[in-house]
Amino acid sequence: MRIEEGSFVLIVGDGVRSVIRVSRGSKISTIRGVVNADEIIGLEYGSVVRTNLGYELTVLRPMITDILLERGERITQVIYPKDAAQIIVTAGIGPGSRVGEAGVGSGFMTALLAYYVRPNGKVYGYDKREDAIRIARKNLELLGLLEWVELRVGDVVNEGFMERDLDAVILDMGDPWNAIPNATEALRPDGTLVIYVPTVNQVLKVLGALRDNGYVDVKMVDVMIREWKTEPNEVRPQTWINAHTGYLILSRKCARSVKLTK
Amino acid sequence: MRIEEGSFVLIVGDGVRSVIRVSRGSKISTIRGVVNADEIIGLEYGSVVRTNLGYELTVLRPMITDILLERGERITQVIYPKDAAQIIVTAGIGPGSRVGEAGVGSGFMTALLAYYVRPNGKVYGYDKREDAIRIARKNLELLGLLEWVELRVGDVVNEGFMERDLDAVILDMGDPWNAIPNATEALRPDGTLVIYVPTVNQVLKVLGALRDNGYVDVKMVDVMIREWKTEPNEVRPQTWINAHTGYLILSRKCARSVKLTK
Amino acid sequence: MRIEEGSFVLIVGDGVRSVIRVSRGSKISTIRGVVNADEIIGLEYGSVVRTNLGYELTVLRPMITDILLERGERITQVIYPKDAAQIIVTAGIGPGSRVGEAGVGSGFMTALLAYYVRPNGKVYGYDKREDAIRIARKNLELLGLLEWVELRVGDVVNEGFMERDLDAVILDMGDPWNAIPNATEALRPDGTLVIYVPTVNQVLKVLGALRDNGYVDVKMVDVMIREWKTEPNEVRPQTWINAHTGYLILSRKCARSVKLTK
Amino acid sequence: MRIEEGSFVLIVGDGVRSVIRVSRGSKISTIRGVVNADEIIGLEYGSVVRTNLGYELTVLRPMITDILLERGERITQVIYPKDAAQIIVTAGIGPGSRVGEAGVGSGFMTALLAYYVRPNGKVYGYDKREDAIRIARKNLELLGLLEWVELRVGDVVNEGFMERDLDAVILDMGDPWNAIPNATEALRPDGTLVIYVPTVNQVLKVLGALRDNGYVDVKMVDVMIREWKTEPNEVRPQTWINAHTGYLILSRKCARSVKLTK
Numbered sequence A, B, C, D: 001m002r003i004e005e006g007s008f009v010l011i012v013g014d015g016v017r018s019v020i021r022v023s024r025g026s027k028i029s030t031i032r033g034v035v036n037a038d039e040i041i042g043l044e045y046g047s048v049v050r051t052n053l054g055y056e057l058t059v060l061r062p063m064i065t066d067i068l069l070e071r072g073e074r075i076t077q078v079i080y081p082k083d084a085a086q087i088i089v090t091a092g093i094g095p096g097s098r099v100g101e102a103g104v105g106s107g108f109m110t111a112l113l114a115y116y117v118r119p120n121g122k123v124y125g126y127d128k129r130e131d132a133i134r135i136a137r138k139n140l141e142l143l144g145l146l147e148w149v150e151l152r153v154g155d156v157v158n159e160g161f162m163e164r165d166l167d168a169v170i171l172d173m174g175d176p177w178n179a180i181p182n183a184t185e186a187l188r189p190d191g192t193l194v195i196y197v198p199t200v201n202q203v204l205k206v207l208g209a210l211r212d213n214g215y216v217d218v219k220m221v222d223v224m225i226r227e228w229k230t231e232p233n234e235v236r237p238q239t240w241i242n243a244h245t246g247y248l249i250l251s252r253k254c255a256r257s258v259k260l261t262k
Helices: A064-071 A081-090 A108-117 A130-142 A176-186 A200-212 A255-261 B064-071 B081-090 B108-117 B130-142 B176-186 B200-212 B255-261 C064-071 C081-090 C108-117 C130-142 C176-186 C200-212 C255-261 D064-071 D081-090 D108-117 D130-142 D176-186 D200-212 D255-260
Strands: A008-013 A016-021 A027-030 A033-036 A048-050 A056-060 A098-102 A122-127 A149-153 A166-171 A187-197 A216-229 A240-242 A247-252 B008-013 B016-021 B027-030 B033-036 B048-050 B056-060 B098-102 B122-127 B149-153 B166-171 B187-197 B216-229 B240-242 B247-252 C008-013 C016-021 C027-030 C033-036 C048-050 C056-060 C098-102 C122-127 C149-153 C166-171 C187-197 C216-229 C240-242 C247-252 D008-013 D016-021 D027-030 D033-036 D048-050 D056-060 D098-102 D122-127 D149-153 D166-171 D187-197 D216-229 D240-242 D247-252
Touching: A008 A064, A008 B216, A016 A027, A016 A064, A056 B187, A056 B216, A056 B255, A064 A108, A064 A130, A081 A108, A081 A187, A081 A216, A081 A247, A081 B081, A098 A108, A098 A176, A108 A122, A108 A130, A108 A149, A122 A130, A130 A149, A166 A176, A176 A187, A176 A200, A187 A200, A187 B056, A200 A216, A200 A247, A200 C200, A216 A240, A216 B008, A216 B056, A255 B056, B008 B064, B016 B027, B016 B064, B064 B108, B064 B130, B081 B108, B081 B187, B081 B216, B081 B247, B098 B108, B098 B176, B108 B122, B108 B130, B108 B149, B122 B130, B130 B149, B166 B176, B176 B187, B176 B200, B187 B200, B200 B216, B200 B247, B200 D200, B216 B240, C008 C064, C008 D216, C016 C027, C016 C064, C056 D187, C056 D216, C056 D255, C064 C108, C064 C130, C081 C108, C081 C187, C081 C216, C081 C247, C081 D081, C098 C108, C098 C176, C108 C122, C108 C130, C108 C149, C122 C130, C130 C149, C166 C176, C176 C187, C176 C200, C187 C200, C187 D056, C200 C216, C200 C247, C216 C240, C216 D008, C216 D056, C255 D056, D008 D064, D016 D027, D016 D064, D064 D108, D064 D130, D081 D108, D081 D187, D081 D216, D081 D247, D098 D108, D098 D176, D108 D122, D108 D130, D108 D149, D122 D130, D130 D149, D166 D176, D176 D187, D176 D200, D187 D200, D200 D216, D200 D247, D216 D240
Parallel strands: A098 A122, A098 A166, A122 A149, A166 A187, B098 B122, B098 B166, B122 B149, B166 B187, C098 C122, C098 C166, C122 C149, C166 C187, D098 D122, D098 D166, D122 D149, D166 D187
Antiparallel strands: A008 A016, A008 A056, A027 A033, A048 A056, A187 A247, A216 A247, A216 B216, A240 D240, B008 B016, B008 B056, B027 B033, B048 B056, B187 B247, B216 B247, B240 C240, C008 C016, C008 C056, C027 C033, C048 C056, C187 C247, C216 C247, C216 D216, D008 D016, D008 D056, D027 D033, D048 D056, D187 D247, D216 D247
16 A cells, blocks of 8 residues: 555654654654655555654554554544453444444544444544534544544533434443433333443442442443563663553443433 | 344342353343243343342443353453453554464454454464364354454464465464564565564574564563452452463564565 | 471461461361371471372462461451551551551451561550450460450450550551540651551541541552462462451651640 | 751642652742742651742652652762662562662662661672762762662672672662672672663573573563553553663572682
């Protein structure tokens, strides 16, 4: 596969790691020198190019997480890829899934969800803030994933979700306990509710609300990923890591949930 | 969606959590009493049933990780869901991906990969042991995922992969460094090589071999997941956790890799 | 230093690791065979002995944590050595310190405290349960540390501590927030209050009570220790670890604490 | 106890946390305003003072770890308090212990050891670099702990330790495996050898050398401490933590060690 004008590339090597959108005539600056974009266009992904300072860098197709983390516009803290990965796999979100999400924020989680529900699933993303929806739309377009997403300005606590029979609903908001009854309405009879909160104060409120709303199979985890230095002669964990993002709480709606919330 | 004869169900409640295949006329025994399978058939997923001892249990559609962990036949230690999740998302494996895997073992990782490459991708799974391939096939059939997998008895160190231009190759074997040249042949020019090893002795050999084979963007992580007790009045992490499964090493092939391995 | 009748020894080697009290005429059974206690008496610590099955084992002086964990009588869950170590060093408890403790439980923490406040400090240990005090006394005698401890049957919530001007007070009990006013009375004007609780529900109550009682420099940590397999050819973290014992909350009394609690 | 001219104080409150040496006539500047040192002298520790901006700060006696981390002069990375705590308690280092240490570096670990071996033990600290010994001496004087330490410029790999029959030897150096034979000479017959290394490359060399030198009861751990935010309404782990400092390897000399190293 060859690199085209307008594509994203991931350039790596000698301490360089960045995502660039290739545009004809432009120069790509790195800490190891400059590469002309024109030299890159038409090359196969995986090719090695030389900077004006003589360093060799490799040009790769980026993952969507690379693009999002380096190029995506943000308005809020995002659900980190490490947590998104656990949510997606543990909740069984995959090709064909229909997923609700609130709030959408900058659309990072939305993008990953869209990537995984393709080609026949759909993500329904809500946010109260118009600017969040606008930025999320931009980020999803950047990634070519907007086709699998419906974005809606809306308040799921007070107005609820327009969809029914969703496989999963993901709540990433300050007061998710208030959104549980409406999420219950939107879920399929045994759908999965995923709640992401950073503090233990919120955890206690969420767990109480899940019990009160009849949810079952409640699981909570926190995910720690330790990144390592990979220089073969000095292999060790990185000193500083992001050791806490949020708690992931997964649970299942059941017949009893519906009764309790009416 | 209604429960049919032959489906898997996940039964939960009051300390019960098990995956059962529903067959007409059988009895389902739990630590909270017995339920007749016939009472379950025809119900909607998410329904609540009562055991002969009067406990209420909920019947859910299980995730494939639930089915694998509780019902899958095993011959080997498996890549855990927590690690599989990171591999899949970090390597960008999704709908349409073409992925090589060696060894297949009991087929747990293979099954998750198959689930995520649907409907238009494919997993090519190798194992030297005929019994592994036989058990993996059985597990994949159990899950209805065999359609997206080619299983092959074969030695990737000595004979290599039959495929070319794969998006990713996953090596889960004792001496993955010996399989790197053949994995390089099978990968697309900027394909992702994922290596999973439990000891730091192996880590040092892998990192040296990746450097020698010209791989770039080498990343290594270990994933720790802390499970929590979710009883609202006594919220705390579980005391005992599985704190180490293996190290995940992801890297990218590039033009230089090919040269070095010829 | 030579092994005497009645001493504790730690016998290690080939998978054996146990603490034994040497008594003349007895036989020491291990999974690698039997050693006569008489052969050990008079040897230097560090000597190698041979079992009747031909295995070589080494006889070492045990640490007090070895003795406690293997020989101490227990009635309750104990503060683990990993947590005790952090408490002692972070609170600056050392030779000469005067420390209050409630509840004493089996006396494990008490013993470590006594070891570190020697030769001129003192530990004042309270427990409501007479049997706890009895077992703690037995454990402290076993270790020769009773000289540095005053044990008292007493309820620190309702009756308080008899001591004043303590350097530190350690609360390891179900409702430590109720004991804070009395701990404040017992502490020196800038003394350190250490609270150990397992659940986040308790954490929230403790943190609120510390604020209400005017405590400053409040720090909270949880300690995870990963043990490794140390066989040189297969170095890796142990699979299963005790990943949660309790939260350690350290804070300092100040002039404001006193005012608020009167 | 009252604050005297020349004492260290720890000033805390409203985001302020710093260690100051009180000298008459000076001004203490904080992010919450200025306090005159003269106002503090003569107060009891634990007193509350008011800055010129009206904020109330509390004046506490600092722990030695507070003084070291904030005021100690450094030339090298130090063994962190979390690791030092585990070493001290696991190795049973306490009042009366005689401990060897190489290299001393800035003397942080030396200071903690000195604090715990008081009043009748001793620490023998070696470093090849004269400037390290000079700075360590300064730091130990600052803390009033020099009385319990002998500092020596010396190369323990080539020249060894002058002491014999030590309870423990701590090696914190780049190539500790080369110092094991000389550490063995210096240890008591069942003494504890503690080795602290940051990389897994070093770990493999150390573990091989310990086996070759006949050491027994080899234990290796890494310690992770998660610090929490303690604001009662927003309790959560700190986002960024220092997740890796070094591996702690503890082992015991035995009769076989001596034979092998001669």
